[in-house]
Amino acid sequence: MALYYFKPRRAFDFDPHPFKLGTIMGLKRGYEDNHFLLKIYGMKEKSFDDYYRYHLKYYLSAGDRTEKEFFSHLWYIVSTRIDYFNHQNPFSKKHPLYVSNIKKLSGFLDFLSPKDRWNVRPNDILLKEKDELIAKLQEENKKLSDFTIMRKIEIYDDYHTTVIDLFQQMQKLKLPNGAPLLRKDMLSPYYKIVSNYFSNNKKKISIDTAKNYFVGKDNSQKEVKIPEDRQLFVIVPKKKD
Structure with a gap:
């Protein structure tokens, strides 16, 4: 049974664990x-x-x-x-x-x-930490407010899939040197942009709905296809003079 708060060194233990407490004579109670x-x-x-x-x-x-x-x-x-x-x-x-x-x-x-x-520490320390946390959260909220939009870009007549089709095309665009214009192995920014910054007929586009159109190669069979009647535009490279 543990008699101390800390593990003592036994008397005449010549090879004690480095964390054991005491001297060659052991650990005197009270010290x-x-x-x-x-x-x-x-x-x-x-x-x-x-x-x-x-x-x-x-x-x-x-x-x-x-x-x-x-x-x-x-x-x-x-x-x-x-x-x-x-x-x-x-x-x-x-x-x-x-x-x-x-x-x-x-x-x-x-x-x-x-x-x-358990909030064992003195109240002045706990209150100081609480105040620091509140100040930190307020600062983070202030930074996030810079990205808050008052009104989303409205898409008319249920043509939200047309906008999504344009984003999908942008993923396939290449620069003159053959390198991709956009990195497309990270798909979450695309559907988050659609959900957070666009509305469909003044209605919210849920992130799950937008996500269905950006699933990646491994889950391509689960990707929702854009209807042909909504594929209205084609992004093509500008012709050189």
């Missing part, structure tokens, strides 16, 4: 938090997740514990230790070490933050 933080000071950020999961697995092995409890304890000991270092004498000989430790622990808190599914 496990210190040993956990000591590991962080010398750890690279890319190892944070493995470190977290290693000790979480040990903690949950007791069977009656939750990740929320483990996360809460981690957040508490790390933030408390940062607060401790921040209140030390800035003119102390150990000040550079304190600054380094604060930076490392702050990085660990940054790593922990996205894992907070």
Whole structure:
């Protein structure tokens, strides 16, 4: 059964896992938090997740514990230790070490933050993140508004398939050097343009309807054909003088 939050090193274990906590004499009860933080000071950020999961697995092995409890304890000991270092004498000989430790622990808190599914962190942090998210969404919405149209291009008399036929022809056009004018392996832009920017007799053209005319080679048997009486125009290259 797990007695600690973190997996301890056994006494006289001469080849311990690098994430186990303690000394050659084992892990003294009451000092496990210190040993956990000591590991962080010398750890690279890319190892944070493995470190977290290693000790979480040990903690949950007791069977009656939750990740929320483990996360809460981690957040508490790390933030408390940062607060401790921040209140030390800035003119102390150990000040550079304190600054380094604060930076490392702050990085660990940054790593922990996205894992907070329970809103365990202080309210000021949660509110700040909420405000930042709202500001980000507002900015994205502002950018999207540049592409919002007030009124779609109207196609009269149910000739929407004629417009689709023109798009299909455009896919087959080639430049003077023989290269295709348009890349046609990506079909979604075509039917999205038809659905989003055109209307048929003032009625919406659903994206599913438009998609039926742009299905690609692999599903060509499923493609809806343009009726001949709607194939009214032919796009041809301009003749050279």
